[in-house]
Amino acid sequence: MLLNAVALLVVGLVFLVWSADRLVYGSAALARNFGISPLVIGMTILAMGSSAPEMMVSATAALEGKTDTAVGNVLGSNIANIALILGITALIKPLSISSAVIRRELPLMIAVTVISGIILWDNYLGFIEGLLLLGLFAIFILAMLRISRKEKQNGDVLIDEQEAEVPEGVSNYKAAFWVVVGLIVLPLSADMLVNNSVIIAQYFGMSDLVIGLTIIAVGTSLPELAASVAGVMKGEDDMAVGNIIGSNVFNILAVMGLPGILNPSMLSELAMGRDFWVMLGVSLLLVVMALGKSRRINRFEGGFLCIVFIAYQAYLIANMAA
Template structure:
């Protein structure tokens, strides 16, 4: 199993590096071609940071490991809120200013509830996957509309500051192509290593997807969010998490339904999905801050992180 562990670590490192270069190339290319800053920040970067989850889930589904795909989608969402956002808030309290983001959190919860209704029969079939993909397209259209009508939103200024402005079109396309190629190879290596490790340890592919793979594919969001908050770009830090979670639920979770329809592990509905919804509702309460200030404080970040590690403990116990 040593070869698989080395492959998993190498795949994780390559995945993080390639996702960063892919986003760099995509955002720089879009900027040079005249795409608006908000569209780049909300849509291009959002899809780019979710590319690891999409590729890993697609490859796993094509190989018949639908449990790994579903686990990756749900586990990434739980990781994004509990671990990524928690650690980011521990680095610096997050002050949420963007009106766009305030509208995204209720939408995320509604999408989660809709996804639960699709899965409650214990199956993720072609119809379910198609419905999720339609929802994915509608969310993209909505985000394009938000970007067009949110010029004065604080999020636009933060994205403008964060964009790379020194790349030529040739260099941007180079990083875009290289990032995608390495992303594809590293995702394939990760799926191979994760499946073999799951079989060697005697645990389900779902659990591996919820833990090792989910953490690995969420590392680009962690890097982006921590870097953003260190530059005082708080809305970008939260936006990375919200955008990624929406794309995971609609785009990533649709893939096993469309590519490899089948049964869903009962633990998804009894354990993982309720925890994901619970963390999202907690994020809603914290971000809207009915206590008076729209800040995610350090102690709240610590609480999110503690809840995430408690969830990992639950997985170890139940596995």
Template sequence: MIPETLPFSIAALIIGLALLVWSADRFIAGAAATAKNLGMSPMLIGMTIVSIGTSAPEILVSAIAAIGGNPGLAVGNALGSNIANIGLVLGITALIAPLPINMKLMRKEIPLLLGITLLAGAVMIDGQITLVDSLILVAALVLSLLWLFKGDSDSMADQEEEIPDMPQGKAIFWLLLGLALLIGSSRMLVWGAINIATSFGISDVIIGLTIVAIGTSLPELAASVASALKRHHEIALGNVVGSNIFNLLAVLPVPGFFATVVIDPDVMGRDYLTMAGLTLLVAALIVIMRKKGKLNRLEGGILSLIYIGYLYTVYLAAI
């Protein structure tokens, strides 16, 4: 029997996702403009506010889920978002238009993502995420940021263009309103997701891997598709790599700060291996296609099909 609250739960999930995406954009704009008005350098703003702010939806969803006693949703959100970023975002974007390969990305960010993926597996291999594990991942985040932005004048120039100009009063208004809506919409989304999972008798991990992960990956998908349609899609690959790094180092450790998280064996055997396999596949495709300088529709089709196959596997596990 379907609970009477199910329609409200579905509505909360949809509205929560929509508000989450919108408020994250407002929060980042307000925070970046506030920092700029206070004299912070564009590179430092990019390293901290913009970079971490883009992962704010996933971080808050994970924190609220962990506080509410649903750490499985938090872990599923982190791994599921990475899988969706590669299979869904890169796959669909490459189907629309070929993705140019940046050689700096191949030499710097891709090896870093591969290393971080192995680190995430190492801290989860014992079947749990502890406070020590979370501290290790956050320490790796700080070191990764310092290494990525050290002497990177291109990133500094790019971030300066992205930081909006607005009066300090307006910037603080959007900063505070965006933060309040981020927290409220995250609570709404988690409440709806947990109720839906309970109604259908499936685990919160599955909800985190699918509905929540896809929802929190929608901004990357929308931005990448829009850029591809405008033929300004050279940043799509870099954005996905950067987002995946932050998901593993800033989102995955969140539940471990509240309590030791026991990881379902399926998470390591199915979800982590899928994420690691897709990450390795993208790295291999970039190396193979480096002479052509782009990932074509064939590669995009392969990534998309793998993601569809993964969703079907998760669906079979849920029924």
């Protein structure tokens, strides 16, 4: 029973990531074919693509009455994005942090993180709070589009490269095929992932919150890991760091907003009392590293981030029922 659940969980995770990629590919190609500018596609469909697994898993968990798992997925993914993914990326190659990231993206991430704390303070995620988060998400997307247009006029290389990633020369039939495949496989794989996570959680006595913070959070963060490593290997440190910051903002505003609308619920007190503070702590740690003299995350700091993540996961596993 347990081995079957683990195998099906892995299969669900693989298809979740794959189907999210295919859905984004098809949607971006269709958008381009219908005359939407590559800049808009890059800042919306492609930018949200790496958070698609988290969005679908959180929606599925919320609809199945497991809002703790949905919120745990958001908190755990954001912790994993900084402590694990940036840690691993910095171990591969030290990450330089540009002044633009320090001036604009990092303060935004901290502000959104604080907003999530205010929302979770009463251990309840409600419908109005979900609407507020999704409203802020829409404002965020519009603001990013405006900023990106200005930066493109100034010849921003990263924006040009993001536009270059928008698929072209893809027929409408092929693009529509991948959209349909993604729309079918994505919810099915998310359901498989959540259901088998529950079986594993029950076997080991893990709470819904912990399963979201551990297995699901790490699994759904794999697209961010691939994108960050690819960015740093091409020497585009800003892309690697920006990918993580953008994903964390998306997770809080969009991924946490969905379960609030779909299934307003009381939450485990530990989501706010323990895990929010870990998320805020690693976020502030990233700011401290970025503001250092060298304005970079070196290998020692990357190793420290990884140790923080391992220690946190070990603590969760040692207290699985909480």
